[in-house]
Amino acid sequence: MPDRLEVERLLRELYAARLGGDLEALCRTFAKDSRLDIAGTSYSSPMAIRAAGLGEIRSWLALLVKTFQLSDQEILSMIIDGEAAAVHWRARIRSKITGATVLTELVDVVQVREGRIASYTEFFVPRGG
Numbered sequence: 001m002p003d004r005l006e007v008e009r010l011l012r013e014l015y016a017a018r019l020g021g022d023l024e025a026l027c028r029t030f031a032k033d034s035r036l037d038i039a040g041t042s043y044s045s046p047m048a049i050r051a052a053g054l055g056e057i058r059s060w061l062a063l064l065v066k067t068f069q070l071s072d073q074e075i076l077s078m079i080i081d082g083e084a085a086a087v088h089w090r091a092r093i094r095s096k097i098t099g100a101t102v103l104t105e106l107v108d109v110v111q112v113r114e115g116r117i118a119s120y121t122e123f124f125v126p127r128g129g
Helices: 004-020 023-028 054-067
Strands: 030-041 046-052 068-081 084-095 101-113 116-126
Touching: 004 023, 004 068, 004 084, 004 101, 004 116, 023 030, 023 054, 030 054, 046 054, 054 068
Parallel strands: 030 116
Antiparallel strands: 030 046, 068 084, 084 101, 101 116
C-alpha cells in the first residue's frame, strides 16, 4: 500500500501536467488498465466521458489538452486514505475553440495501484466569473 506522500506526489504530478497541457506526463500517471470517467455540465449542455485502458484514456486526454487550457489552478482540499483519494479543486478553463474562459469547480475521486492511477472519476460544474 502506498503511503500518503506517494499518493499526494502522484496527484500533484497529475495536476501539474493538466495545468501545463503535458499529454505525456498525464499519461504517465495512469496504469495501463486504468479507468477514466468525467461527468459534468457546461452552460450549454452536459458532458460525459468514459474510457478503459491507457489507449482510450490517452485519446480522451489528448482531446481535452487540445481543446482546453487551464490556469489559476487551486487545490482546495485533498483527502488521502491508503490507495484512495478525493480532491476538490478549481481552475479557470479556457476553450481553445471559442476563447471563452469559465471558473470551474471540480471533484476527483481517485484509486491508486502500484504507484499509478487505477481509477479516476471527475465531476465538474462551472462556477461563473
